[in-house]
Amino acid sequence: MVLIFLGIIILVVGSVLKRSDTAGSRFSGIATTAGIVLMVLGVFLSAFKTISPGQAGVQTLFGKVQNNVLESGLHVVNPLVDVTTFNIQTQNYTMSGVHSEGDVAGDDAIRVLCSDGLEVTIDLSVLFRVNEAKAPFIYQNIGIDYLDKLVRPVTRTVLRDNAVNYQAVDLYSTKRQQFQDRIFQTISSNFAKNGLELQQILVRNVSLPASVKASIESKINAEQEAQKMQFVLQKERQEAERKRVEAQGIADYQKILSTGLSDKQLQYESIQAQKAIATSANAKVIIMGNGKTPVILGNQ
Known part of the structure; x- marks a missing residue:
């Protein structure tokens, strides 16, 4: 496009020089030829557009956005058309309290107020992509800075609006997944109306006040x-x-x-025990009494 306008300017200059009576009129032919060459070269280069993989091209002709989207590959277009590319791959927008993690430098965590009046700090990642068919709509109604105009404010607002339905301890423990599913539905609906496809919401960290942590x-x-x-x-x-x-x-x-146990039973058991002792290597002499306990004499 630039070469075309430059060629037109040089062509006009050559035409003016040709009509003048000054010494510069002899360069009118060179200027005219150079202008034509630049115009042809500009038209040739502007007629071919290459869209990289993972990109989608939106055409604009004299400020009017065209509805047909250029997919990745080589295209022949109107030389006067201006093409703006959109990233249609999965994008990750992170808001974190860690200074080097988020898309915005510094502490960018989301501070929400819970139903019990406590303030909770949440680190969040949003995974989304641009709907290729909706790229012209985004360009015309939102612009290429859809991260700052749509993704960031919608996400932070939805978190704050839904956090008031939960207690701080519940967000930290038992109802964390429920909260994540709930905000996913709301953000997804809002994104879809504006040409974005929400793929996943990741609640990365929930930080409670120090007093609540100590209580837990x-x-x-x-x-x-x-x-x-x-x-x-x-x-x-x-x-x-x-x-x-x-x-x-x-x-x-x-x-x-x-x-x-009877007396006879006890006497029988005593005889059996005495027999066992008599056969023992340690027993030497057994002196039997009249029903009394025997006296055993050994070498020990």
Whole structure:
């Protein structure tokens, strides 16, 4: 486009020089030829447009946006058309409290107010892409700076509007996924109306106030101590039950002995024990009494 206008200017200059009577009129032919060459070269170069992979081209003719989108590849277009390319690949827009992580330098985390009045800080990543067919709409109604005009303000507003329905502790723990799904639906609907496709919302970090963190840690420690005490009590109950069963067994055994053994049975058991002792290598002399306990004399 620039070469075409430059060629026209040189061509007009050559025409003016040709009509003048000055010494410069002899260069009118060179100027005219140069102007024509530049115009032809400009038309040739402007007629061919190459769109890179992952890009989509939006054509504008004298300020009017054309609806047909140029896909990746080589295209022959009107030389007077201006082509603006859009990235249609997945893009990641991160808002983080870490200075070197987010798209905006410094602390860019989102601070929201919860239903219990506590302020929570959220780090968030938004994965989205430009709808190729909607690229002309975006260019005409939003512009190429759709990150600052659409992605950033919509995301931060939706987070703040939905966080008021949750308590701070719930966002940190039990209802974090529910909160993430909820804001995904709202942001996705808003993006779709403006030519963007939301692919994923990532709640990367939820930071609670220091006082709430300390309270949660104290509660967790108390729960752990209670679970530990329950384990100790259960162990003691099992040990007490074991001792009771053991005592009951001893008592039953003693009862059986006291009621089930006769004098003859005891005498028989005594004889069997004496026979075992007599055959032992340590036994030397056994002196038997009249039903009394025998006296054993050995070499020990």
